[in-house]
Amino acid sequence: MIRTGILTISDKGSRGERVDGTGPAIRKAIDDKEYKVEYYNMIPDEIDLISKELIYMCDELKLDLILTNGGTGFSKRDVTPEATLKVIKKQAPGICEAMRQKSLAITPKAMLSRAIAGIRDDTLIINLPGSPKGAVENLEFILAALPHGIEILSGSGGECAR
Template sequence: MENVKLKVAVIIASDTRSSGVNKDETIPMLKKFIEESNWVSIDASIVPDERELLKEKMIFYADILKVDLILTSGGTGPSKRDVTPEATRDVIQKELPGFSEAIRMESFKTVKTAILSRGISGIRNDTLIINLPGNPKGAIDSLTVIKEAIPHCIEIMQGKGGSNGHDSK
């Protein structure tokens, strides 16, 4: 995938940002990160913390726009309105816990409340979906931790080569 730019969509899960109460600062930061990673930002949406709306948006990006990567930000905490992991689990066919475990492990070193994150990661068809924290800095820090593994994962899951480090003979 070195010569192919990853197509990325961003979903912000937030009642206050989707209603205009709070200004979103995460999308510009993620778009900058995507551009600096030599990936392509296809679309970005701000959606209320509603399970069905989040599912619809993920399905649209994965099945209609056929992006390689969906990054969600927000809705991963323990509050009653935080439903991003549940929506993600509803649409993925295979969970990839390593991404979210690495995010929590690394984040916990500096932010002890990172242990409250329930974010998950997984695959829907040929699309990798990763839940990031809602805090803009937390989202970028988390993405930085896992960035190097993302293209390799997508290459393998899309059947475009790659090696998982094991001989399958």
């Protein structure tokens, strides 16, 4: 099982002014697959808080995969990619390139995504859009490749087996 965490980044959601539809939609999209959601949280769009939460999920919980949602657009409060860049050690640009490429076939607004993906030690972090529809579509584009990447990252498979 791929130990997974979902982190929703939303000012309104964290204040109880909006129900999180995206976190549960992501959970449903990976249900019945080889993923086990072991952690979920919703926090405001604060770069230091997002970074600390990502570090906690990677270093303390030692999750294999973190799926963030929200905070990847052009708003002044959208800082999820910057927070992610603060904690990752390697970027994995092909993941978000694939998401943007496939999304462009659906909407030209896909080019406005600033999402990134990267690696911190043995954890893969991927930024997804904040809308349930966008997050699930983007996740479906990449889901088939993730187990192999995580297997290589953990050292349990491929040419990098420990």
